[in-house]
Amino acid sequence: MVQNPGYNGSLRYKHSELFGGTCQQIFHGCMGRQVPQIILLNRNLLRDMKLRYFLLILVIFLPPNMPCRSQNRYGHLIETKKQVPSSWMESYRVKGPQKIYTGEELKTIGMPCGGIAAGQLYVRGDGTLACWWIANNAYNTGYGIDHFMDFNTALGPWKVCYQTYEPFSYIKQGFDIVVNDGTTVTRKHLNRNDYDHIGFIGEYPVAEIRYRDRKDPLPVEVDLEVFSPFVPLNSKESALPATILRFTLCNLSEKTVTAELQGYLQNMVMLDLKNYVKGQHRNRFVRTPGVSSLYMDFVGGDKKTEGNFQPFIFEDFEDGDMAGWTMTGNAFGKKAADITGGPEFEGLKYIHSGAFNREGTGRLVSEGFTVEKDYISFLVSGYTRLDRVNVNLLIDGEMVRQTSGDGGNEVKLVNWDVREFHGRTAQIVINDLSSSPSHFIAVDRILFSDFPVYIGKDLEHHAFNGNVALSLIGDYGRVIPNLNGRSNTLPLGDTLTGGVNCSVDLRPGEIRKVTYVLSWYFPNRPARLDGNNWTKPIYFKGEKIGNMYANWFSSSIDVARYVNEHFDRLKDETYRFR
Incomplete structure (x- = not known):
């Protein structure tokens, strides 16, 4: 609908602005039936929105057999014989030019x-x-x-x-x-x-x-x-x-x-x-x-049978304090939160940015450590906005790994392969830079180990398990495994x-x-x-x-x-x- 240039705060429209033409033109074309004389009322009366809606409903429900000047003598709105040249129809059977993409x-x-x-x-x-x-x-x-x-x-x-x-x-x-x-x-x-x-x-x-x-x-x-x-x-x-x-x-x-x-x-x-x-x-x-x-x-x-497989617990937050972490902002409390949901978290305590201040923003930064094991593993849940709510790994001050929750309270296991960073100084950073009450990050049980933390025992029936083949049709192929x-x-x-x-x-x-x-x-x-x-x-x-x-x-x-x-x-x- 087009607003009346004389709009003064009330919803008033000209009927031609409302319908894009005269009522007779519109309803002849759209409804295919004769418009009754009741529509040809004074223009001033048509400014009443309620009346216009009443008239619109009236026309929609007019009897379908009401005569219409636009109907042809066969009673059809569309001519049965289109008079389309046969050459035009045949052109649809002709293939157009082939497009070759290059460069x-x-x-x-x-x-x-x-x-x-x-x-x-x-x-x-x-x-x-x-x-x-x-x-x-x-x-x-x-x-x-x-x-x-x-x-x-x-x-x-x-x-x-x-x-x-x-x-x-x-x-x-x-x-x-x-x-x-x-x-x-x-x-x-x-x-x-x-x-x-x-x-x-x-x-x-x-x-x-x-x-x-x-x-x-x-x-x-x-x-x-x-x-x-x-x-x-x-x-x-x-x-x-x-x-x-x-x-x-x-x-x-x-x-x-x-x-x-x-x-x-x-x-x-x-x-x-x-x-x-x-x-x-x-x-x-x-x-x-x-x-x-x-x-x-x-x-x-x-x-793999060599190496020390015993994982090192870097942080499980079970003692409740935040020793070894530097806190900025007000998203995280001065102590670890009690686990109240998420049965896949471990123990009684974890880090949860929404536990103490749902609208707060802030950051937790671990003390530095030397990368000696092959993997860093932890549990995480929370919002999926990676640019604001996330867990990061810094190597010599540069971010090299980043993840977030999968949305909501579902807990996921994260394994970071850090073999390429052996001997270098690292820090773990937990961010909640969103003030939205529904945005949070929860982290628990950070481990260092020589192998990732494994999931699942029934791998035979896992969704990702199956097989693939690259085959040559014919008896003249050479396969190299x-x-x-x-x-x-x-x-x-x-x-x-x-x-x-x-x-x-x-x-x-x-x-x-x-x-x-x-x-x-x-x-x-x-x-x-x-x-x-x-x-x-x-x-x-x-x-x-x-x-x-x-x-x-x-x-x-x-x-x-x-x-x-x-x-x-x-x-x-x-x-x-x-």
Whole structure:
């Protein structure tokens, strides 16, 4: 509604300002019926808001068969024959020009390439994969507010969704190509680092990447198609936990060359819990008919046996006083608070910024200590505003670690890996710089130890547990369980990267297709996400209801086998969308 220029504090509007035109014009157009003469009252009377609302209700409930001058002789408001030229209709069947993204446009591209409801995975502008939330480990990225645009995940920093940024990836993954022309051997990474003119075509559900290098071209041209099967009217095959990476290799030279694709992938199973559980990453070579696979999983237990495992209690606040801490402001009391809630806290005392003054602000700073153990562990709860309510670790006066509560009174365990800071001086800082009564921070039981404080015993059924496979379709693959050593197992948290290689000979002008399949299997999805908490991960303590694909397959190897057996049909039906 437009305010009357003569507004004097009361709600008075002209009828033309209220409705955007005369009453007859509006109701003829909107209601499709004759406006009764009662509407054509004196303008002064229409200034009464109650009368206008009465008239509006009256018109809305007029009998539908009241004649209207705007109706045609067939009784329809819209002509049945549109008189649309056939050439105009045919134009909808003609494909428009293809958009090829290049240069800086590639940086912020991320196109979904996983099955429906099978987990989140994106292909970036250079063909590498990102946003690895396939292991029931997705975060609620929220939509952001001015003070809350960035947050931390278990694997590294992230951003809320309504921003422009390069899709994140903390998993080592990619492909190299090695070309041997008989005299020289050349290697290139298939990404933006080694190719200066990559083209990306994003026509869902298939992404096409063209690797071109103007400065130092190879004799073998490489194209890549990335997609997950997307089959019309087939929900199962459109929801496979798999991503297909189909390469096209073309020999542009005048002599025969050998080209080898070298795919590599880091074991990511349970990686989000690297600081919270004991166990080993394990990579193995598995061959099934027509498929060579690098199979990745997690096994419980811990082979570390050396060292002093006895934790050192830095502070548990049980004596009640604040000796060893420097306090500023009035958020924290002169003594530790009594634990009144939160059964996951330990003992009888803890630090709670809202226990003595809910609107106070302040800071607690520990006395300095030398980092000698590998981990600092503590319990925390409270508000999630990381910039104001937080726990920090200072090394030589510089903040290197930071965390906050998950919102409300739920207690979480935090393990900080501080191995890189051995021998340096550290301090712990607890902040409540918010005067809001609902904002607080609570901290308890700060430990120094050689290992993180572990959680959970039933790791086999943990939401993050499962398996992943990188497979080559065909019998000509070479699988390397560990690209950096002999052992096929490494402690959880250490990087275990395996590879799957494919070598082909190409005559001059010859074109060959090479197909890889990335598949995954994480069957223990909980019943709900903590959808109300921005920047927080899946709620993995809920009842396990599983993922739908667990009804169809028994492992990531089983998924790869299925894709191989039905590959031509899955590919052809997916390509119908192009």
